[in-house]
């Protein structure tokens with residue numbers, strides 16, 4: 001499994017430096033990024049994932065182990081991204097959503113079996129044909145993360161992934177997510193405003209204040 005290397009990254013908007021970061025995230029490590037609204041946390045994730053808006057400029061290199069990925073189109077980076085809104089496709093059922101990003105390996109039946117096994121692993125085995133609009137917040141969150149994991153990412157980016165969940169569910173889903181990324185040994189970068197998310201992640205925390213790294 002790979003480390004995610006963020007090598008001398010600098011994100012700028014016009015003449016303004018938003019933030020800079022130079023670190024390596026080990027396989028299975030969850031690195032938490034915190035800081036006030038507008039410092040550029042989501043923009044940093046967009047750069048790593050490969051869809052930085054032309055409103056910004058970025059310098060530096062993103063590597064998975066020794067392979068540079070920041071020159072590749074987003075779909076070739078194998079970086080999974082999870083937002084605060086689960087963003088399931090409304091025109092596809094749960095199974096269709098999970099099949100969407102899957103690597104086209106093996107037969108259709110084998111892929112179908114993997115989907116059903118994944119649903120079973122989170123207690124949603126009877127939900128394959130459900131319309132995403134009929135799922136609860138926690139069920140949507142699980143399906144969204146399964147979809148990311150089934151796409152066989154080599155690293156995971158989480159952008160305030162638990163902020164829309166109510167308190168009880170939040171605790172359960174966050175532990176489930178961290179358990180999964182550790183199990184698959186995926187280097188994970190999480191942006192959050194919630195100290196409890198950061199504590200539950202159990203790893204390093206980097207806090208930005210106006211583009212300066214102030215604690216870690």
Ligand SMILES: Nc1ncnc2c1ncn2[C@@H]1O[C@H](COP(=O)(O)OP(=O)(O)OP(=O)(O)O)[C@@H](O)[C@H]1O
Nearest residue numbers: 013018035036037038039040041042043044053055
């Ligand atoms: N597409 C865009 N075009 C121009 N400016 C943008 C664009 N997206 C975001 N911005 C601006 O860039 C700055 C960084 O935005 P970003 O969303 O990365 O901040 P953030 O730290 O993630 O904030 P929050 O914690 O509120 O989500 C902000 O000032 C924002 O207004």
